[in-house]
Amino acid sequence: MSIARFWRETPRRYNLGGSKCPLCGTVYFPPRPVCPTCPQHRRSLEKMVPFQLSGDGTVFSFTVVHDAAEGFEMQVPYVMALVKTVEGPILTGQVVDVEPGEVAIGLKVRATFRKLREEGKAGVIHYGYKFTPSLETDVRPPARGPAVPVETAAPTSTDRASA
Amino acid sequence: MREVAVLGVGQTKFGELWDRSFREIGIEAGLQALVDAKLGSGDLGGLFLGNMASGTLLDQEHIAPLILDYAGLAGRHLPAVRVEGGGASGSLALHQGFLAVASGCYDFVVVGGAEKMTDVLDTTANEIISSTADHEWEVVFGATLPALWGLIARRHMHEFGTTREQLARVAVQMHENGSKNPLAHYRNKLTLEQVIGAGEVAEPLGVLDCAPLSDGAAAVVLGPLEVARKYTDTPIRIAASEVACDTMAVQHRASVTTLASTVVAARRAFQRARRAPGDVRVAEVHDAYTISALLALEDLGFVEKGQAGPEFASGRFAAGGSLVVNPSGGLKAQGRPFGAVGVAQVVELVRQLRGEAKERQVSGATLALAHDVGGTGATSAVHLLERAD
Numbered sequence: 079m080s081i082a083r084f085w086r087e088t089p090r091r092y093n094l095g096g097s098k099c100p101l102c103g104t105v106y107f108p109p110r111p112v113c114p115t116c117p118q119h120r121r122s123l124e125k126m127v128p129f130q131l132s133g134d135g136t137v138f139s140f141t142v143v144h145d146a147a148e149g150f151e152m153q154v155p156y157v158m159a160l161v162k163t164v165e166g167p168i169l170t171g172q173v174v175d176v177e178p179g180e181v182a183i184g185l186k187v188r189a190t191f192r193k194l195r196e197e198g199k200a201g202v203i204h205y206g207y208k209f210t211p212s213l214e215t216d217v218r219p220p221a222r223g224p225a226v227p228v229e230t231a232a233p234t235s236t237d238r239a240s241a
Numbered sequence: 242m243r244e245v246a247v248l249g250v251g252q253t254k255f256g257e258l259w260d261r262s263f264r265e266i267g268i269e270a271g272l273q274a275l276v277d278a279k280l281g282s283g284d285l286g287g288l289f290l291g292n293m294a295s296g297t298l299l300d301q302e303h304i305a306p307l308i309l310d311y312a313g314l315a316g317r318h319l320p321a322v323r324v325e326g327g328g329a330s331g332s333l334a335l336h337q338g339f340l341a342v343a344s345g346c347y348d349f350v351v352v353g354g355a356e357k358m359t360d361v362l363d364t365t366a367n368e369i370i371s372s373t374a375d376h377e378w379e380v381v382f383g384a385t386l387p388a389l390w391g392l393i394a395r396r397h398m399h400e401f402g403t404t405r406e407q408l409a410r411v412a413v414q415m416h417e418n419g420s421k422n423p424l425a426h427y428r429n430k431l432t433l434e435q436v437i438g439a440g441e442v443a444e445p446l447g448v449l450d451c452a453p454l455s456d457g458a459a460a461v462v463l464g465p466l467e468v469a470r471k472y473t474d475t476p477i478r479i480a481a482s483e484v485a486c487d488t489m490a491v492q493h494r495a496s497v498t499t500l501a502s503t504v505v506a507a508r509r510a511f512q513r514a515r516r517a518p519g520d521v522r523v524a525e526v527h528d529a530y531t532i533s534a535l536l537a538l539e540d541l542g543f544v545e546k547g548q549a550g551p552e553f554a555s556g557r558f559a560a561g562g563s564l565v566v567n568p569s570g571g572l573k574a575q576g577r578p579f580g581a582v583g584v585a586q587v588v589e590l591v592r593q594l595r596g597e598a599k600e601r602q603v604s605g606a607t608l609a610l611a612h613d614v615g616g617t618g619a620t621s622a623v624h625l626l627e628r629a630d
Contacts, residue, residue: 087377108378114488139399139497141391142444143383148368150383158388158443160396160492168492170392171382183399194382204381 081202091206094189096167098129105129107167133189134212135163142178149195149204157181161189161209175210188212242343244466246476246629249278250588255457255576256426257359263299267308267355270458270581274351278462278472282314286347288321291334291354292580294369295323298361308353325580327373327615328529330354331459332484332583332622339482342463354584355458358577366454370579373616375490387451387530389491389617391443394532397498398445401547403535405445409436410554411531412449412573418560419570421600426455426576450531455576459585466629475595480608480625481510489619498547500618503540507612510623511542516608518542521564521625523593523603525586527614528571537612538566541623560603568593568601583613587624594628 089095090108097109102116109129113122140159143150150156157173159181173181174192187209194204251273253266267290275282290305301307305321324334331354338352358366371386379389397403413433419425431449439449469476485506488494495501511517518541526541528534535549543564544552552558558566569575569589572582590609592598611624 091381114493139392139396141388141395141446142441143385143388143391144441145367145385145387145443147371147380147383147385147388148364153383155441156383158382158384158392160392160497168497170379170384170389170490170492183395206382208382 084202084204092191094131094133094207096129096131096165097126100125100127105131105166107131107163107169129165131163131165131167131189133163133207135161135169135187135209137173137181137183137185137187138162138168139183140173140181149197159187159209161187169207172208173210174208186212243345245339245342245463245479246466246469247461247479247587247591247626248280248349248464248469248472248476249274249276249462250460250591251277252424252459252585252588253457254424255455255578255585258357258456259359261456263295263301263304263355263357264307264311266357266456266458267353268312270355270460271308271312271351271353274460274462278464280349280462280464280472282317284349285314285317285319285351287319287341287350289334289338289341289350289352290321290323291325291331291352291584292323293325293327293330293356293373294579295357297369298366299357308355326620328370328527328577328579329583329613329615329620329622330580331585332611332613332624333620335461335583335587335624336482336484336622338463339479342465349462349464351460351462352584353458353460354578354581356578356580357456358454358579359456363454378490378492385443386617387446388443390530390532391446392491393497393536393617394445394530397532397535397547400498401550403547403550405437406433407550407554408445408450408531408535409433411528411534412436414553414559415528415567415571415573418568418601419574422570422575425570425574426453427570427574446530446532452529452572452577455578457576457578457581457585459581459588461584461587461591469629476629477591477594477626478629480514480516480627482624483509483513484620484622485509486620487618489616491617494618498536500536500540500614500621502618502621503537503612503614503623506621506623507541510610510625514625516625520608521610522608523565523568523590523606524610524612525567525569525571525589526610526612528567528573529577529614531573533614534566534571537614541610541612560601565603568598568603583611583622586611586613587626590626594626
């Protein structure tokens, strides 16, 4: 993958920056330019607002990968999961720092910033989120951003009124 | 819209065809279909060619005119168009051919599907097929195409109690069916123990839950139903040709255990044909992974949501049942040359409806369904076929 292509996605991959539809309130990750579920779909264009995910969620489904994707050969067996975040969106990512046999649907996890893979010795190193089990006694700060999601714009009554 | 019929079919053997080139297999299937249709090339209006990834697999783009050229038709200057939709490329080409004839723009067209998967290393091929999922939000994080289907499988087991054995039963049945198909990539039979004991790929899916990477090509000739009898004794009417799409990534689906694209394409197809799932006697469904076949049976409306595991394991979709699924052996045993799959499904069903399927013949087959999927379900296509006599 070209450097520019990976660099473009850095804000999302590193910081879990999503978007929210001010008309229906649905949160998306990665951010979308238009709301796919809102009945007022077309009206959401250019109105979607940035929305920060906390990185907390639970395992919705998982698989233990033995036949690795390119660049992940050294990591097998590794756990890929669908993680349902507390804000709603589901993310696809690895679950690490845990034995594969200990991962189950419902396991609470938190996003963490990690190296994903490198393209050979001289190639681009890809960074992004992986997930680790979150514990009741966890004293680590949230992976990124404030614990309470920030909304930069609130829906107005006129937004809601017309279809 | 005009009624459209399949007038001729052709297909190469599927498998690791190391001694044959892309253009050789493409032409073999296409010319077989033209001969089968008793159609002169002078009658042709155009070629639609389904292909997923010739650029990365063969370093060759722009393949539709290439096939036209080596089929000896370059001098006629026909339009030749490549159609891409991941693993559903063949079905999308068929849809385009159907629209071209139905609209009256062209009278006769060849629809081909061809893919050469084994000219690159398996690791490269796997990377290419994974690119039919969302590269930036799934693959970059370590997901492969089987891993994404593994996520679907695990969730299906969690929600509906589907078991590892029920998944494995799909592979066993497909190899049983494929053993009767001389064109199949694999003709060996499998036991449940072999499937379950095979090396893991993406749990719960193992090597024998996954369709192989195959080379192969298939082609059909389409024309207006009203003149079909001039070309064939058994015209097969395309009762519906429907395509539906959904989110690119599994993570964005309303339900991870339902392919909404399949549900909608099937609903549209049955509505258009004024038929119901219960009318179908033979079907070729997308079984790239064992879980894919179970989702297909549910989402096409053949069984209740969540019940495909036990229903399939009961043996009711095997030869002799009221609905026979994948008599060809499906993608699992007949093989998976990506862009050729959707066309090959229709070739098999036309042979079934004509009564030419020999050992695999499904008796009393009148209505047939073909179901093709791209990626993890961002695209689904459903075709309904029936005898026109």
